[in-house]
Amino acid sequence: MTIKFILLLITLLALGFLAAEMLLVGRRLQNSLQRVLPIFLCLFGISVIGGLHLGYSKPFVLAMFWAGYFLTWFGLRSHLESSILLKMLTEIHEKALTKEELITTYMSIYGPKKRINELQVGGLVTEKNRALFLTDAGKRVVRIAHLMSKK
Amino acid sequence: MSIDDIISLLLGILLLPTFWCVTRPSHFFIYGLILSALAFFTLYITTSDLRLANGFFLFFSGFMFTTGLWFVRVILIRSISLNALLSIEASEKNIKCATADSIEKAMQLEIASRTDDLSRTKIATEKRGKYILTKKGQRVSYLIMWLKRVTNSL
Numbered sequence: 106m107t108i109k110f111i112l113l114l115i116t117l118l119a120l121g122f123l124a125a126e127m128l129l130v131g132r133r134l135q136n137s138l139q140r141v142l143p144i145f146l147c148l149f150g151i152s153v154i155g156g157l158h159l160g161y162s163k164p165f166v167l168a169m170f171w172a173g174y175f176l177t178w179f180g181l182r183s184h185l186e187s188s189i190l191l192k193m194l195t196e197i198h199e200k201a202l203t204k205e206e207l208i209t210t211y212m213s214i215y216g217p218k219k220r221i222n223e224l225q226v227g228g229l230v231t232e233k234n235r236a237l238f239l240t241d242a243g244k245r246v247v248r249i250a251h252l253m254s255k256k
Numbered sequence: 257m258s259i260d261d262i263i264s265l266l267l268g269i270l271l272l273p274t275f276w277c278v279t280r281p282s283h284f285f286i287y288g289l290i291l292s293a294l295a296f297f298t299l300y301i302t303t304s305d306l307r308l309a310n311g312f313f314l315f316f317s318g319f320m321f322t323t324g325l326w327f328v329r330v331i332l333i334r335s336i337s338l339n340a341l342l343s344i345e346a347s348e349k350n351i352k353c354a355t356a357d358s359i360e361k362a363m364q365l366e367i368a369s370r371t372d373d374l375s376r377t378k379i380a381t382e383k384r385g386k387y388i389l390t391k392k393g394q395r396v397s398y399l400i401m402w403l404k405r406v407t408n409s410l
Contacts (some may be wrong), residue, residue, distance in 0.1 A: 106309045126286055126407055135337065135338035144298050163258050163259070163261050165260075165262075165295070166263065169318065170317035173320025173321035173322070173323065173324045177320050180326070180327020185400065185403055185407065187336075188338070190373050190379075191396075193374060193379070195396050197374075198393075201388045204387070205316075207371055217363035223337070224337060238344070238355070239341065239344050
């Protein structure tokens, strides 16, 4: 592994982060994953090609590196965006709250109505006469979740 | 295929089944760290060319992969929106309709139960009926606000 290749990787990491964040401006992560994923795939391709020229032709190591980077970024971003505990934490940081006040404040910021609305905006759920149904995209997400969950 | 590739492939093969089998996310994280360290030492012992740099990169890749999968495991367990989707699917399978009201109620209960995590994780304590941040909570809170500022400023 050469210094040139390390610099290339650092540049690609920064580029990936910036490009993904720019794409997410004004959007929720759960509704924009299909836009972000190609960026990381492209950067993986560039690093493999760059590696061939700079003496690091190890695609499986790079695949693990980029998969790890993408999943870590996704996990962190998702937690920052939707984690209940982190939202409650920042609320308490501003002022001490009772349990009831905390729950009421949280519900007004990111309560169930807003979450269901986001699932609808994201095309995962539709509503008919107050009944909720999964769309094809929603069914795909559920299938992936089942696949990844413990049997 | 280089020795690095073979070791990383083995690392991936050993990590993925554990992702399904391990019941606690923290156990998976520790297991991933141990496997990544083993990968580093294996590469360090078996190669002679740039073994420290290559070994460290392999360890770092394994560590990031483990961290990423750990986040996914946590999301699968705790995401309220994902659980709502699963509830809707379960209702559809039972030929029942999940109403928005019932899903909202389930979400409300789950959100209310999360206040217990504040004390359990020692990021906040209850004093005179009000939650206040501990030192650990203050540090986490500053980090979160800084990260939010960074992502929002882009």
